[in-house]
Amino acid sequence: MLKVNQLTKTYDKIKAVDNISFHVKDGEIAVLLGPNGAGKSTTIKSIAGLLRYDGDIIINDMPNKSIEAKRIFGYVPEAPAVFDMLTIEEHIKYIASAYKMKNYKAKAKTLLEAFDLWDKKDKLGTSLSKGMKQKVSICCALLFEPRVILFDEPMIGLDPKAIKTLKDAFLKLRNSGCTILISTHIIDSVEEVWDRALIMKDGKIVLSRTREELANNNESLEDIFFHVTEGSL
Incomplete structure (x- = not known):
């Protein structure tokens, strides 16, 4: 479960996110939609604990910045974050070590094969x-089987096969009871x-x-997207 309550983020007196509240249930895929500049990425980065903000963000009844929450939380950023001098396999080993995973190699091979990286x-x-960097980022986020996971524009840069594989992964995560939020x-x-x-729109959930x-x-x-973002409610 993900709960966002009265989230506000201000940059130089401008509210990028303006007092928004929402929740995503276990086993549910929520999509955060909006035009460029609507506040989606700021919302995602706040949930991921990368920004200071006002309000409360709860992951499975724990504050999002707590160690306990981070142990069950996965994040795929818009800009793939990989280390230049690590191999793909070493990225996987790094994540496995960070999450103290011992028996991860079979899961890693399955993921890398699915995304044509093996x-x-x-x-x-x-x-x-x-x-390819995006696919590595996705594999790293899926490796430890998070209970809550965020994807920020995950399809950008992916080929059609990888997009299908990722959509299949979304459905498997949902069926396992994972909470999923996709910003796009x-x-x-x-x-x-x-x-x-x-x-x-304009920093608010409309x-x-x-x-x-x-x-x-x-x-x-x-139709409803264009009605509320370009027309009037």
Whole structure:
């Protein structure tokens, strides 16, 4: 479970995120949508504990910046973060060590094979394309089987096969009871997988709908997105 309560983040007196509250349940995929500059990445970075902010963020009943919360929390940033002088395999070993995983090699091989990285596991980070770096970042975040995971624009730079593999991973995570939040401005990229849509504009959550609620109102996510971000509620 992820709970965000009255989150506010201000830069030079400008509120990038303005007193927003929402929650994502266990076994639920929520998508955080909005145009560029809406406050999505600031929200994600706040949840990840990378920014100072006002408000409360709770991960499975624990403060998001606590060690206990970080042990069950995964994060895939918009800009892939890899070490230039570590190989792909060494990245995996590093994460396994950080989370004190002993029996990780079978899971690591499964992930690397799924994302077409197994035969490239000896390549250094500096030699990887942006798409390959993104896949390494995803594999590292999935390795320790987090209970809450955030993805910030995860499809950017991925090839079609990797996108399909990632979508399959979303569904497996949901079926395992994981809480998933995906930030994106590309609605089509998450159309098949989301359960709850949170739409941001000017630092505020302007709409929250479940898939069932939209279906009951004969609304499409794309139509409602443009209505609330470009029209009037």
